[in-house]
Amino acid sequence: MAETLLEVKNLRTEFKRDKSWVTAVNNVSFTINRGEVLGLVGESGCGKSVTSLSVMRLLDPRNSRISEGQVQINGKDLLRQNKKAMCKIRGHEIAMIFQEPMNSLNPCMRIERQLTEAVLLHSKVSKEEASRRAYDVLKAVGIPEPKMTLKSYPHQLSGGMCQRVMIAMAMSCEPELLIADEPTTALDVTIQAQILELMESIREQKNTGILMITHDLGVVAEMCHRVVVMYAGRIVEEKPVKELFECPQHPYTQGLIESVPKLGSNMTSLPSIPGSVPDLAVMPKGCKFAPRCRYAMDICREQEPELEATDHTGTRRCRCHLLHTGRQEVNQHE
Amino acid sequence: METNQFAAAEELPKAKSRVKEFIKKFMKRRTAVVAFVFIVFMIVMALAAPYIVPYDASQADYSNILSGPGKAHIWGTDEYGRDIFSRLMVGSRTSLFSALTATIIGTIGGVLLGLVAGFFGGLLDSLIMRFCDVMFAFPDILLAIAVVAIIGPGMINVMIAVAVFTVPSFARITRSATLAVKQELYIEVARSLGCRNGRLLFVHVLPGTIPSMIVNFTMRIGTAILAASSLSFLGFGANVTEPDWGAMLSQGRNYLNTAPHIVLFPGILILLTVLAFNLLGDGLRDTLDPKMN
Amino acid sequence: MGRYCAKRLLSTIPLLLVISFLIFMFIHLIPGDPARLVAGKEATKADVEVVREQLGLDRPLLTQYGEYMKGLVTGDLGLSIRNGKTVADTILPRLGPTILLTVSSAMWAIMIGIAIGVLAAVFHGKAPDYLGMVIAIVGISVPGFWLGLQLIQLFSVSLGWLPTAGLDNWQSYVLPSLTMGSGVMAIMARFTRSSMLETMRADYVRTARAKGLIESLVVMRHGFKNSLIEIVTVAGLQIGGLLSGSVMVETVFSIPGLGRLLVDSINMRDYKVVQALLLFFALEYILINLIVDLLYGVINPKVRYD
Numbered sequence: 001m002a003e004t005l006l007e008v009k010n011l012r013t014e015f016k017r018d019k020s021w022v023t024a025v026n027n028v029s030f031t032i033n034r035g036e037v038l039g040l041v042g043e044s045g046c047g048k049s050v051t052s053l054s055v056m057r058l059l060d061p062r063n064s065r066i067s068e069g070q071v072q073i074n075g076k077d078l079l080r081q082n083k084k085a086m087c088k089i090r091g092h093e094i095a096m097i098f099q100e101p102m103n104s105l106n107p108c109m110r111i112e113r114q115l116t117e118a119v120l121l122h123s124k125v126s127k128e129e130a131s132r133r134a135y136d137v138l139k140a141v142g143i144p145e146p147k148m149t150l151k152s153y154p155h156q157l158s159g160g161m162c163q164r165v166m167i168a169m170a171m172s173c174e175p176e177l178l179i180a181d182e183p184t185t186a187l188d189v190t191i192q193a194q195i196l197e198l199m200e201s202i203r204e205q206k207n208t209g210i211l212m213i214t215h216d217l218g219v220v221a222e223m224c225h226r227v228v229v230m231y232a233g234r235i236v237e238e239k240p241v242k243e244l245f246e247c248p249q250h251p252y253t254q255g256l257i258e259s260v261p262k263l264g265s266n267m268t269s270l271p272s273i274p275g276s277v278p279d280l281a282v283m284p285k286g287c288k289f290a291p292r293c294r295y296a297m298d299i300c301r302e303q304e305p306e307l308e309a310t311d312h313t314g315t316r317r318c319r320c321h322l323l324h325t326g327r328q329e330v331n332q333h334e
Numbered sequence: 335m336e337t338n339q340f341a342a343a344e345e346l347p348k349a350k351s352r353v354k355e356f357i358k359k360f361m362k363r364r365t366a367v368v369a370f371v372f373i374v375f376m377i378v379m380a381l382a383a384p385y386i387v388p389y390d391a392s393q394a395d396y397s398n399i400l401s402g403p404g405k406a407h408i409w410g411t412d413e414y415g416r417d418i419f420s421r422l423m424v425g426s427r428t429s430l431f432s433a434l435t436a437t438i439i440g441t442i443g444g445v446l447l448g449l450v451a452g453f454f455g456g457l458l459d460s461l462i463m464r465f466c467d468v469m470f471a472f473p474d475i476l477l478a479i480a481v482v483a484i485i486g487p488g489m490i491n492v493m494i495a496v497a498v499f500t501v502p503s504f505a506r507i508t509r510s511a512t513l514a515v516k517q518e519l520y521i522e523v524a525r526s527l528g529c530r531n532g533r534l535l536f537v538h539v540l541p542g543t544i545p546s547m548i549v550n551f552t553m554r555i556g557t558a559i560l561a562a563s564s565l566s567f568l569g570f571g572a573n574v575t576e577p578d579w580g581a582m583l584s585q586g587r588n589y590l591n592t593a594p595h596i597v598l599f600p601g602i603l604i605l606l607t608v609l610a611f612n613l614l615g616d617g618l619r620d621t622l623d624p625k626m627n
Numbered sequence: 628m629g630r631y632c633a634k635r636l637l638s639t640i641p642l643l644l645v646i647s648f649l650i651f652m653f654i655h656l657i658p659g660d661p662a663r664l665v666a667g668k669e670a671t672k673a674d675v676e677v678v679r680e681q682l683g684l685d686r687p688l689l690t691q692y693g694e695y696m697k698g699l700v701t702g703d704l705g706l707s708i709r710n711g712k713t714v715a716d717t718i719l720p721r722l723g724p725t726i727l728l729t730v731s732s733a734m735w736a737i738m739i740g741i742a743i744g745v746l747a748a749v750f751h752g753k754a755p756d757y758l759g760m761v762i763a764i765v766g767i768s769v770p771g772f773w774l775g776l777q778l779i780q781l782f783s784v785s786l787g788w789l790p791t792a793g794l795d796n797w798q799s800y801v802l803p804s805l806t807m808g809s810g811v812m813a814i815m816a817r818f819t820r821s822s823m824l825e826t827m828r829a830d831y832v833r834t835a836r837a838k839g840l841i842e843s844l845v846v847m848r849h850g851f852k853n854s855l856i857e858i859v860t861v862a863g864l865q866i867g868g869l870l871s872g873s874v875m876v877e878t879v880f881s882i883p884g885l886g887r888l889l890v891d892s893i894n895m896r897d898y899k900v901v902q903a904l905l906l907f908f909a910l911e912y913i914l915i916n917l918i919v920d921l922l923y924g925v926i927n928p929k930v931r932y933d
Contacts, residue, residue: 056837096837098837104833107831107929108856472908472909483901484658564771564772583776597777601774604773608770
């Protein structure tokens, strides 16, 4: 059943800072299958958004470059496509929705126009047909009065409605992969639930693959089948979702999960991971998480661990020297 | 793990002096630095001019009138045989300093009005803003001409006119900056510690408005130089015998065919000076802009 | 939008009243005795009284104001001291040249300024950006009267291509409108560039690209169109101020327009004409600002649909 949709191999993205290049995404590889939701988790600045923008090639070429890697979808390597080809792929094979839906829609254009623009870009239909499709897709995402919404401007809609419109716009050309960059972060909790539900139903109906980028573990628990954890531009752990929460192997993942307060626990203080994410330009030698890690050993400060598979399926990986020590504390958590 | 729960895991970097940071960033913008150097040079020139220029600015030499640029007179002579270079350098005293003075006066007036309007709000704010609206109802140059029409010609009056049209723009900018700063938390803190309004205004609010003012001030000096020389050109400014850039240009107009250099050099000097102030203003704005970093 | 328009219109009325009052007070603000100043140094006391009566300064202030306001409404602005004609007759024939000059300057300056600004923004950091911004910053730094003189010297005197002065044919508009428009062109270029740079950074531009729209359409449909609201506003304001820029240009090019009339009238102490002209320029500026503000309310959907 697992049919590979997107395959990212050894992706490396760099940014220009003061005349030198700084690596924001370092040797990142992962796979997304059709109909599967892959979660991409990490703190702000860990490189998850940059990864998704690299896949879509939406970064500003003036101050960034993708120096290595392959991004395979439908037999094409996205990193080798020319501008025209990428324009055909964007919106049609891969679509993307963003964090602030109110700002992501053009404030001076009616919703109808923004939707039909997407449709007309990728299919040879008439304007009337495009409008009809816009109406249909708005209805499909659960907008109560599609006709009125079509004639509206973004500032007349609520945040939740805007995000529905964004999803409608993204789905209007039937993409095979949907990249969602923190789609619910800017929304109220109740609306969050609705949007996630909507995305889940779309996934079921259209067998769309979803790359769900978030820092919210609640979203991960609810939506994702598998999870990739990133830190300082690198993947530090990859697991199916249930296992990630039940037995996280990487100390960073453990820290993340521990910092989410759970109802009914007897905690008296909120644990947090001490320190902060390192500056991309001034990374420590060895493991990048070592300065904040409670299990750090000497080898951690000297040599960066490799991302290793922890089983034979290739869906479970971890980047930690502790894997080789057999220390039991690592594989358990309260 | 019984360490102090509030301690940071690593040492915080030492806070560098803000001024040093600013200077470092500024030095990276080469055009702004060049502009700054030029301005310093002009100011030094203005101060030292009468003592170091090759010729006496008012000394006529009838054997040498209207001669073009050459070895003896690097920028030529005017219709009375006076050395243009010397006249321009001495004239920079009038042109530069009158523009500077006018801008400073206008700035002080505008800033005070803006601070009061933004800080106290209410009726005072409305009154001051209506007053500014009235001033804004006239384009710059027109307001200056109107002022000069009322109080008469002369360099001091030109300065007053320029100061007058500088006031409303500063009032407006200072007012918005004041409104923004007023909402910052540190003002609440100071007030809760017992700071009174006056102190609050000058010690806490004013410094917060400075970045937006510096840029505007620099650009306004350029505007002031242009306005002052325009008014002089129209005949409302300095006495024609005084070496003033605008007046020299106006006189030179009669000799456009025969001795175009009389018009050329004063104009180029005005252009370069105003350009320098504008480049400096741009450079300051880019350096102070948090988005550009 | 109705509320926005009503508010703007209402706030203009007190402004107009205040401005007309201030201009009325203009004569009375002059230090010294205006009647004497007009009559001249050699005038006898009797002559001064004649002038005082002519200027209407012998009547009580309130009456003067009443006559002034009545005059504004009926179009009777008094007599010009200089030539004895009515002020209206003095001003009207010179209205045409000034307006023509202003319009021709505005048209080229705004179009070229916007074009330079867009190119500079699209090619941010590369050659067109630097070139455009050099032109722009020189444009706002150059003294207009000097530019005019240099253009005359180059194109009329040396090359003989264009006439030196006057407004006889279309060629005579070229140099003056180039001079008059240079500042506006520069300001439009700088503003358009910064507005476009801001707009192109917006999230919705990223969305447009993510949809698969080609870059040139992203720039035009989403970037430029959205900036257009602000750009039009600024352009309008520039046009408003341009009219009074005619003072300089008309002086340099010896054009018989309103600007030169203002300067001459001030020098001749023809106060009634000066008052009328100041009123005209201020009124036109306020009116254009009002139109621009109203237009803004119409084009900006956030204001229109509130």
